[in-house]
Structures are given as structure tokens and as C-alpha cells.
Amino acid sequence: MLAGVATHAGPFERTAALRQAASVAGELVAALAALAPAVAGEDIPAESTSQSYFRVREVELSDQQAALHGALVVQRGLEDLCDAPLAGADLALEVAAMRQSVLDLTGAAPGTEPGPMPEPAVPEPGARAPLESVWSARWLIGHQVHVLFNVCAAVAVADAARHLRDDDTDAALLRLAEATVYVRGFPAAMNHAGTIPADYYLAAIRRTMAPPSTDIPLSGRQHRGYKLFRAAMKDLLTVLPQSYEQLVARNPELAEARGALLEADIVDAERHVTLAYSMVHLRRSIAQRPEGPDNAVAELRLMRHRRAAQYAPLIRFGDHYIADAVAGLRHS
């Protein structure tokens, strides 16, 4: 349904394709809302400052409501992507993960292409919001798409682990591949949120995430959906702890599927380093103590190194250099 965004197209075709995808998502929202209306998120108390800031809530939903709220996030994300200067490769990854989330949440079968679509309405010149409010909204929209991918990935990884425990390898392979689509979407959504001028982030957005605007400084570590994902990954590796070579000997397909997921997770950490560098350079993050040893980039790099060291024996092209260094540090 949302697969038709051609990334080789010129800027006009790209925007037209995104407008069309957004309007399809709007139709899906309308169809789902006709079954039962959306839950009013503002009426649900936030469980953390981070939830309140990013306008995210965690609550039990019916399948229909979960599909509706997922589709709303996708629709807003696609509308914003019409104007966001996201790199083509990231656009393809983000749209692929959006498509996967719609399939997962609606239970639809893949491969059903929509029929011919009417040309979407082109917004009237002058009807556009000021750029500053577009950028502020984008910061939240990109984060919400990221949360959607985190939660969908957590469910896919948890399903894969359960299938492996039940010895259903085919079902596990399918969910691992779907989880990989989401994890490849993480840095794409992160960069989508980051397609705002760094000057604007530093001058206007950054201070809204720290006291006195909020009671505590916000950090990505506080995202509950992401924590769910990390817990699911940890559990997966308790079911599948074998080295890459051992797993290849047992089931090469499973070794490759696990490898693809873990590589995507390492690359997500790598890209976080470069995104933070583009936005805050060598500053300490708002969530770090001013006297601490690290800045945001150094802390994110450490996260990358720990993850790469942990995964080195589990993937084909493991970073053994860093794994040895990390092991050496642990023994010193």
C-alpha cells in the first residue's frame, strides 16, 4: 500500500508519490476511525516527562485502535516527509518500515497494490505554516514515527524468540526479517526528526527539553518503546546465543537473518553518533552532568562500541578489533 514511493524519481515525482501515500494513509485512518474513534491521548495521564513532551502514551488498545493510532502516526509522518529534505536512502527505509507497520497492525496481506489514485490536492500557495512551526512539529512527528517502529520491532523480535522456543524456525525467520525492516527504519526516522537546521535545534528546540521548561532534562534513554525493544533483543540472544559459525553450521538462513538484524542495530548506534555530532557538535548533552567526562557524541560512541563488541562473535563481519579492546578494558 505504501510501497510506491520511487526514490530514483526527481523531487517532483518524489513529493507527488509521498502526497499520494499520505492520502492513502488518510483513507485508511478514515476507514478505521469509522469503526471506532481514536482514543484522546491528551486525556490519558503521561507516565513520564518524556511521554508528555513527545505526546506519546502507553495504554491497552484493541486491534482496531492500535491500527488506527499506528496509521495516524504514519499519515502525519508521510505528510511531513513531503517537505522534509530526507536523503533518498533513508526515505526508502522509513517508508518500508511504515508499510510494514501498517501490514502488521491491520493484519493485511502484503502485495495488494492500490488501484489508480486521483491526483492529491496541491496545497494553496501561502497556506503553508511558518518554517519554525514545521520544524518544531517535525521534531515530535519524527520521534513518534521512531516510537512506532520501536514498539513494532519489539513485538516482532519477541515473536521471533517465541517461535524459536516453539521450534517453528520458518515463522521465526519471517519475524526476524520484519524486525530488521523496523530496525533499519530507526535511524531513518531519527534522521527525519533531525531534518531541521542545527541552529534552530540549538537555539529553540533544545531548551524546551530541559529545566525550567521540563522538570528533568530529557534523554533518548527515557523512551519506553525503545526499552521494550532492547529487552526483546536481549531475550532473543538468550534463545539464540551461538556464535555466527555455530549457527551457520546449524541453520545458515537463521544465521543470516540474525546477522542482518544485529548489523542494523549496530548501524543505528553508529548513525546516532553522526546525527548528534551534526546537531550539537562537541557539546555535552542536556542530560549529562556538566562535570562528567563525556559529551553526547562520546557517550553515543561508547554505546556503539559496547554493542559492536557484544555482537562481534554473532555476525559475519564482526568488529573483532573493538571486541578485543573492550574485553581488554574489562580485564584491566
Ligand code: HEM
Ligand atoms: C527520533 C529519535 C532520536 C533522535 C532524533 C535523537 C537525537 C539526539 C540528539 C540531537 C542528541 C544530542 C542531545 C543534546 O544534547 O541536545 C541525542 C543524544 C543522545 N541520545 Fe538520542 N535521539 C533519538 C532517540 C534516542 C533513543 C531511542 C535513545 C536510546 C538509548 C537515545 C540515546 C541518546 C543518548 C544516550 C544521548 C547522549 C546522552 C543523553 O542525552 O542522554 N536517543 N540524541
